[in-house]
Amino acid sequence: MLRESRKKELKEQIFLQALQLFQEKGFEQVTVQEITAKCGIGKGTFFNYFAKKEDILLYLGESQIDLLQQSIEKHRNIDEPKEQIMLVLDDLLLHFSSHSELMKLATLEIIKSASLAGKESTRVQQLHLQLASMIDRAKQNGKLHSRWETDVIARAIVGVYFHTVLSWTLLEVQYTTLSESFRKQLEVVWEGIDCI
CATH class of the missing domain: 1.10.357.10 (Tetracycline Repressor, domain 2)
Incomplete structure (x- = not known):
């Protein structure tokens, strides 16, 4: 249960951080690389939660x-x-x-x-x-x-x-x-x- 809670928290963090980037730069201009850098995670971790940027x-x-x-x-x-x-x-x-x-x-x-x-x-x-x-x-x-x-x-x-x-x-x-x-x-x- 604790692991699921942590996974949910990380997914929420990726979501909110990505939205902040979209707000600053525009959705089309933001890359997955920028999202992962802002969240402090690797691309593999990102793709465990979202298949592509649009899915955020x-x-x-x-x-x-x-x-x-x-x-x-x-x-x-x-x-x-x-x-x-x-x-x-x-x-x-x-x-x-x-x-x-x-x-x-x-x-x-x-x-x-x-x-x-x-x-x-x-x-x-x-x-x-x-x-x-x-x-x-x-x-x-x-x-x-x-x-x-x-x-x-x-x-x-x-x-x-x-x-x-x-x-x-x-x-x-x-x-x-x-x-x-x-x-x-x-x-x-x-x-x-x-x-x-």
């Missing part, structure tokens, strides 16, 4: 999905479905905003690349499936009464989540916090979800 950007989604699993487990005992969903997605947004400028850069680079955006879509689908599972559980337990199908509800919530992230990234909208903006928007959508 995909780590953003990968790390978010790992955090999603942890957050779902952490908030599993919250009975009220809206609050549980908000807490889970708040955890993701907090992680995203903890290195705000670097995360914005990673998001922009993914958006610019059709190949990377296509690969990242699997992470979006994983988020959708996890939310759908939470919503199904709430319906089965009688905690959520909605005329809407689970899939429609999950897609609406994913839409609010990514609208919040993209507005923050692309439009440079200034929120008190990213989480506050998400919560306000989800409140509006939830009024249409939690009704028969």
